Amino acid sequence: MKSGNLLTLTLGALLLAGIPISSALNIRLPTDGGDEWPSPPWDCCDKLKQSPLRIWPPKYKCLDEVDHCAAACEDCKRADGGGYVCRDWYWGVNPGPKCTGGGGEEAVRSRPWKCCDDAVCTRSMPPTCSCQDKVRSCSGGCGKCVQVESQPPRFRCLDRYHGFPGPKCHNQPA
Numbered sequence: 001m002k003s004g005n006l007l008t009l010t011l012g013a014l015l016l017a018g019i020p021i022s023s024a025l026n027i028r029l030p031t032d033g034g035d036e037w038p039s040p041p042w043d044c045c046d047k048l049k050q051s052p053l054r055i056w057p058p059k060y061k062c063l064d065e066v067d068h069c070a071a072a073c074e075d076c077k078r079a080d081g082g083g084y085v086c087r088d089w090y091w092g093v094n095p096g097p098k099c100t101g102g103g104g105e106e107a108v109r110s111r112p113w114k115c116c117d118d119a120v121c122t123r124s125m126p127p128t129c130s131c132q133d134k135v136r137s138c139s140g141g142c143g144k145c146v147q148v149e150s151q152p153p154r155f156r157c158l159d160r161y162h163g164f165p166g167p168k169c170h171n172q173p174a
Contacts, residue, residue: 038090038092039072039092039096040060040062040072040090040092040094040095040096041069041070041072041073041074041086041088041090042062042064042069042070042072042073042086042090042096043070043096043099044096044097044098044099045060045062045063045064045095045096045098045099046064046098046099047062047063047064048060048061048062048063048095049061049062049063051089057091057092057093058091058093059089059090059091060089060090060091060092060095061087061088061089061090062085062086062090062095063085064085064099065079065081065083065084065085066083066084066085066086067083067084068084069084069085069086070086073086073088074088075087075088093164094126094163094164096163097110097162097163110141111141111161111163111165111166112131112138112139112141112142112143112157112159112161113131113133113138113139113141113142113157113159113165113166114139114166114169115166115167115168115169116129116131116133116165116166116167116168116169117133117168117169117170118131118132118133119131119132119165120132121164121165126162126163126164127162127163127164127165128160128161128162129160129161129163129164129165130157130158130159130160130161131156131157131165132156133156133169134148134149134154134155134156135154135155135156135157136152136153136154136155137155138155138156138157139157142157142159143159144157144158144159145157145158146158
């Protein structure tokens, strides 16, 4: 098969799938900027189901039964056990933390910083991150805050978080 025929078949398949050719042929680089990944429509999830389709980013659904669905959930259904299940599919790289730890211990705590410009993360999925920002004061969620500069006083949170580092501070309103 000639390469021209393959290109024609590929473009035809894109049109049949309803994907605009202009967006399918664009290559986006991290330097292009753009929107951050959206947050999942749940705060945490223990019974996470990943779509069997091999797509990137993957799609996830949380099958946890809860007292009430999160406000971001668009398809909240009553479950057989009397609670509710958010039936939304989340399409993104970070489906959020588990609600409980391995041995039934209580919820994984939230990120120890509100935002971070200088995050250092492992390559695992999801990563384990620390924030290297020097701030006027650590957030209330930080367990180990140390002073790193004296004039003016600046602090750094030494906690590590299992999950993505969250939004950048320079995008946050002052």
